[in-house]
Amino acid sequence: MNGPAQRRITIKEVAEAAGVGVATVSRVLSGGSASAETREKVLAAAARLDYRPSALGRNLRRQRTGGIGLLVPDITDSFYARLADGVLSCARSYGEPVTVGVTGDDPEREAELIGTLIEQSMDRLIAVPSGDGDMWAPALRAGLNVVFADRRVRGDVPSVVPDDRAGVLTAVEYLAGLGHRKIAYLGRHAQSQRVAAFTAALDSLGLPADRDLVVHARSSRDSAYAAAAGLLQHRPDVTAVIAGGNVLGEAAVLAARELDVRIPRDVSLIMFDDVPWAELCSPPLTVIAQPAQDIGYRAAELVLRQGRRPPTVTLPTQLVVRASCGPRVASPRR
């Protein structure tokens, strides 16, 4: 068992020990004005008693918490883990605690978690939004200071996002340069930014852009695998695929192996998000690297700085060529 609990020292006890009033203790500890002598007495007493101001008392009085809420679809996904790491890293430098919730990309769960955060009087929130614009109205009305990360939502909430448009365009151009004409995109439909960018890129290069070329998958591993396998099976004319995230990429590699589709001989693969294993994979995966940690860090800065904030920050992505893309073979696969 854990040792016996020990009652917490309060500001009142420090005041008594220092022979001053509680207000003076409060002032000294928060850098207010006080005579050098008093200051010293207070500090000494506080140190001696190992006094820790109670955030509870302070927050209740000030009607705000300072803490940060962070909502991600899946903390197990390397991308969101790195994003969270960025938030945590920035928050730590401000000494602010961050409360993490996993939404599973489910708007309902998201709403529930927002409820919990509001109950905690959390006043800052960084979220990778699952729901659409309207879903967020209640949170904003509750006075939450919200910043979106990774995904935008229509409305005027500040966002920090990767440059999806440029990333997709780079990928498509690279693939087109290799001779590919039937290129598919595997990702969340809802990620309309990217899907739009994808079809736009296809158009601008004069490539066919039928609707079936973008394949929807939810973010779970199972869903990703099913989508990847379906694509590979039913569309032998597709010679290149862009996976919209590392989970999708992993699923694509797995499905390809299972179906005996060779990468890059039979189909070329570009994965969004560079992860450590991309290099270890066989073949090493060509990727569009995204600054996940940076996205989180910047979002935290935005939400912590009280000043007015720019509507959207877009961070660059980068094509890292490895070995999962090859020239289009003349004949369709199989």
Next chain:
Amino acid sequence: MNGPAQRRITIKEVAEAAGVGVATVSRVLSGGSASAETREKVLAAAARLDYRPSALGRNLRRQRTGGIGLLVPDITDSFYARLADGVLSCARSYGEPVTVGVTGDDPEREAELIGTLIEQSMDRLIAVPSGDGDMWAPALRAGLNVVFADRRVRGDVPSVVPDDRAGVLTAVEYLAGLGHRKIAYLGRHAQSQRVAAFTAALDSLGLPADRDLVVHARSSRDSAYAAAAGLLQHRPDVTAVIAGGNVLGEAAVLAARELDVRIPRDVSLIMFDDVPWAELCSPPLTVIAQPAQDIGYRAAELVLRQGRRPPTVTLPTQLVVRASCGPRVASPRR
């Protein structure tokens, strides 16, 4: 900008709206006794006003928060991310918020984060401890309800850990069965459970167990790579290595490639912790799978259930044979 903040509804307003006293509202909302009629009036008023009880007020009054603090070395490491996911998942079912901190395996940072948690009056803490036993005395004295996860520390804090002893033994036996005699362990020195189990396993099989066969690495990727490369370079007599975690395993694969050491021809590799990419790796990695998510879940159960808790829960590991281990070759490498 986010919309205009809206003042929060308080219990007093609900009481007025329902035409009852505040205590009644409190009782109804927390399942106390009340007449059906009153209950209905209160519930209606609360719903109509969209009342959210303030956790701040409640916690201050009750002198505890209910929330859970979670301290992990690195949220970017798949193992800890899955562990965190387990905690989050369990906590969500109780509606409890969890505040996450990253220690970087640094006892000092850990102490700092504990301080923040105490300031928040957080009373439950799940930690993958970095510091040793003494470090934790202050936290326990502060009345924190602590459960350790993944690692034990001497003292009487309840812990949920993988069965390291069995895992290591299985790995060593498997390797010995393949003919290997010089087996190295790559991991945190501090992880004395495993290191002890490793040397014990070596002994019990009559294998040489010189001290240099366990190689220390901190948990950062750089440190892991340096350690792996050092081992591979300076100990050509070693024909098999056990990597103590997925980051170490990744480093070992990378270092081996760099040094042109072939896996499994030149050296066999077993990695602790099964991760999705282990299968995608070339060669697919043989691993000791650890129930990371379960460890987190169970730890959360322990810390949430107020009842008396068993001192230690040990969860089984499992050998998953893939293709990174082979028979020892007759002649030493190189």
Next chain:
DNA sequence: ATGAAAGCGCTAACAT
């Protein structure tokens, strides 16, 4: 420069 006192939203003890 410092202290006294009000009050943040809530729960629990006590009174009715």
Next chain:
DNA sequence: ATGTTAGCGCTTTCAT
């Protein structure tokens, strides 16, 4: 069964 009230620890007027 329900209302009244004290008080959790703190910050912030308002006096002094």
